[in-house]
Amino acid sequence: MIVSSLCHSRVHCQHSSFVTSLFRRGGVRRRHARHVKVRKCDTLVTSSACNPSTFGSVPTGDGLREIVKAAFSEAVTAVLSRGTLVDVNISECSNNVVGDYQCNSAMPIFAELKQKGDTSFSNPRSLAEAIVEAIPGREHLFAQTSVAGPGFVNVTFSASFLAAGVLDTVVNSTDEKIRIPPQRNMSIPKRAVVDYSSPNIAKASEMHVGHLRSTIIGETICRALESFGVETVRLNHVGDWGTQFGMLLTHLHDMQMGSDFAITDLQEFYKVAKLRFDKDDDFKARAQSAVVRLQAGDVQMRKLWEEICEISRRDFEEIYRVLDISIIERGESFYNEIIPLVLDELVKKGIAVEDQGALCIFGNLESTPLICRKSDGGFNYASTDLAALWQRTTQLEADQIIYVTDVGQSKHFEAIFDAANRAGWLDKKDNTKIRLDHVGFGLVMGEDGKRFRTRSGGTVPLRSLLSEAQSRCLESLQTRSSDLDDKELLEASHIMGIAAVKYADLHNNRSTNYVFSYDRMLDMKGNTAVYLLYTHARISTLLSRAEDQDLTSPAHQMVFTDEKERALAVAILKLPDALRAVVQDLLPSRLCDYAYHLCVAYNEFYSTCKVIGSPEEKSRLILCRATVFSLRRALFVLGITPLHKL
Ligand code: ARG
Numbered sequence: 001m002i003v004s005s006l007c008h009s010r011v012h013c014q015h016s017s018f019v020t021s022l023f024r025r026g027g028v029r030r031r032h033a034r035h036v037k038v039r040k041c042d043t044l045v046t047s048s049a050c051n052p053s054t055f056g057s058v059p060t061g062d063g064l065r066e067i068v069k070a071a072f073s074e075a076v077t078a079v080l081s082r083g084t085l086v087d088v089n090i091s092e093c094s095n096n097v098v099g100d101y102q103c104n105s106a107m108p109i110f111a112e113l114k115q116k117g118d119t120s121f122s123n124p125r126s127l128a129e130a131i132v133e134a135i136p137g138r139e140h141l142f143a144q145t146s147v148a149g150p151g152f153v154n155v156t157f158s159a160s161f162l163a164a165g166v167l168d169t170v171v172n173s174t175d176e177k178i179r180i181p182p183q184r185n186m187s188i189p190k191r192a193v194v195d196y197s198s199p200n201i202a203k204a205s206e207m208h209v210g211h212l213r214s215t216i217i218g219e220t221i222c223r224a225l226e227s228f229g230v231e232t233v234r235l236n237h238v239g240d241w242g243t244q245f246g247m248l249l250t251h252l253h254d255m256q257m258g259s260d261f262a263i264t265d266l267q268e269f270y271k272v273a274k275l276r277f278d279k280d281d282d283f284k285a286r287a288q289s290a291v292v293r294l295q296a297g298d299v300q301m302r303k304l305w306e307e308i309c310e311i312s313r314r315d316f317e318e319i320y321r322v323l324d325i326s327i328i329e330r331g332e333s334f335y336n337e338i339i340p341l342v343l344d345e346l347v348k349k350g351i352a353v354e355d356q357g358a359l360c361i362f363g364n365l366e367s368t369p370l371i372c373r374k375s376d377g378g379f380n381y382a383s384t385d386l387a388a389l390w391q392r393t394t395q396l397e398a399d400q401i402i403y404v405t406d407v408g409q410s411k412h413f414e415a416i417f418d419a420a421n422r423a424g425w426l427d428k429k430d431n432t433k434i435r436l437d438h439v440g441f442g443l444v445m446g447e448d449g450k451r452f453r454t455r456s457g458g459t460v461p462l463r464s465l466l467s468e469a470q471s472r473c474l475e476s477l478q479t480r481s482s483d484l485d486d487k488e489l490l491e492a493s494h495i496m497g498i499a500a501v502k503y504a505d506l507h508n509n510r511s512t513n514y515v516f517s518y519d520r521m522l523d524m525k526g527n528t529a530v531y532l533l534y535t536h537a538r539i540s541t542l543l544s545r546a547e548d549q550d551l552t553s554p555a556h557q558m559v560f561t562d563e564k565e566r567a568l569a570v571a572i573l574k575l576p577d578a579l580r581a582v583v584q585d586l587l588p589s590r591l592c593d594y595a596y597h598l599c600v601a602y603n604e605f606y607s608t609c610k611v612i613g614s615p616e617e618k619s620r621l622i623l624c625r626a627t628v629f630s631l632r633r634a635l636f637v638l639g640i641t642p643l644h645k646l
Pocket of ligand 1: 238403
């Protein structure tokens with residue numbers, strides 16, 4: 001039922017900021033009433049006076065939380081007559097009967113005023129009330145605001161505001177690649193280097209589950225950055241240099257082996273070579289000199305080295321194809337020539353010093369130094385990383401550099417970052433600093449609570465892990481009634497298997513260990529990719545039954561007659577918040593939470609609200625369309641291909 005339009009007044013408010021301008025074109029009335037409780041108006045919605053084109057850019061740029069934050073930030077700034085925006089704390093209400101979001105900043109701000117002897121407000125509650133009064137565009141934005149207890153402010157979005165946002169989602173784009181305009185209070189790099197995946201070539205020449213985490217997390221971070229228009233440079237810092245090659249090359253030489261072997265052989269050779277290296281001093285010495293010869297450019301060594309790299313590369317490429325990853329291989333060897341120059345610079349700047357024959361960087365806190373040239377003159381992992389960081393800051397001109405590895409390497413990166421900072425490599429012309437992040441992740445555990453291994457104790461090759469997930473998906477799909485023929489079932493199982501593995505990894509907080517369980521990741525009812533894909537297919541099927549309907553006209557009217565419709569609209573409009581969290585905190589799990597809650601909200605809506613054939617058909621179809629677009633955008637960033645039919 002369309003009750004009325006909330007956008008009836010044309011008195012512009014005084015604030016000149018972004019949020020205000022969001023609503024200016026729609027006309028915002030600023031109320032100077034003393035009471036704080038504003039009307040609650042749920043049944044309403046858009047009329048053509050409240051559609052997105054009237055409002056200009058309704059919330060495509062910002063998610064709901066950021067919109068509330070900006071509104072409160074402006075209100076507090078105005079109340080305190082401050083020149084620069086005051087930061088506020090906004091959280092979601094745990095109980096949505098009270099409101100959608102809350103701001104608890106009145107208490108700390110009051111305490112601060114009191115300390116400074118400012119007596120403008122007698123208590124935090126009166127400050128909270130003044131803040132509410134000063135919210136720009138309050139009447140458009142919120143159907144209800146209330147001050148509770150000592151000064152907690154709760155706000156409930158107006159239906160017209162939510163409806164405008166949902167319509168905007170549908171009208172403005174049909175593409176799953178979301179583009180979010182630059183946002184307030186968010187520093188976005190122009191160019192980011194993301195160093196991820198990065199398996200080692202000779203050591204464990206088959207990519208294993210440890211590299212899976214880096215690959216999946218790194219790719220999602222890249223896609224999230226790109227949704228804000230960041231240019232990302234994906235770099236695969238493969239371990240293609242160093243001692244392991246000395247061992248392998250020496251062993252192959254002793255065995256008089258050419259290069260006619262497979263990836264699995266390479267792994268076996270490495271195992272034997274490592275045993276020899278640890279036990280046999282003569283072998284060890286020869287292996288070490290082989291590395292020096294390789295690094296110095298010995299032609300024969302280089303040739304065999306290249307062949308070994310090529311064998312691994314073919315294997316990696318197959319995995320990247322299955323995972324839909326395209327990444328530039330720029331391994332450790334790439335930096336070989338630069339290392340001496342970079343180390344020289346560090347010595348000249350007094351950052352690297354010789355100690356017992358080795359070149360060391362002493363940190364401020366750590367007692368053990370970072371060794372950046374071994375006492376035998378050889379370069380190591382740290383030497384390469386220093387050179388790589390120098391190259392990325394000075395030559396690639398990155399504004400942000402992200403390293404995705406296991407948490408075990410955090411000390412290493414702390415030391416590297418600290419050295420780079422002291423060397424001045426992070427200083428930009430505009431007096432800001434290049435942002436460096438080590439995105440650490442935990443271990444993949446088996447269901448027995450121990451590190452994930454094969455029955456015989458070896459590392460689990462990624463290829464067999466992925467194909468196992470796919471065949472389990474096929475089994476489960478075959479047991480369910482489906483609209484798909486055999487070929488389609490097989491294709492769906494391939495997509496679903498990969499999606500399940502990716503999502504099982506991404507939905508955990510990355511820094512903790514997680515248990516790899518096929519049963520859990522394939523659970524249709526849990527927080528899994530399978531659940532998301534079924535929901536996506538269900539919405540797509542429903543929408544395909546209404547294909548002839550034009551849902552994209554901005555003049556459409558929406559009605560929220562059921563609480564579940566409103567809840568779904570709120571869930572939809574949080575996407576930019578979720579993406580922002582991924583980019584700022586580098587936590588892909590935030591986007592998984594978004595996708596999951598969106599699907600839960602949709603399924604609850606769908607079980608209560610009839611869509612096709614109901615009086616609210618058009619409005620509900622728009623909600624479905626907005627859900628499916630938003631879900632697809634989230635899935636795209638998570639690297640998951642949506643299924644349209646199941
Ligand atoms: N190859 C390393 C490993 O498997 C990861 C490399 C990460 N990147 C870097 N620049 N250090 O542990």
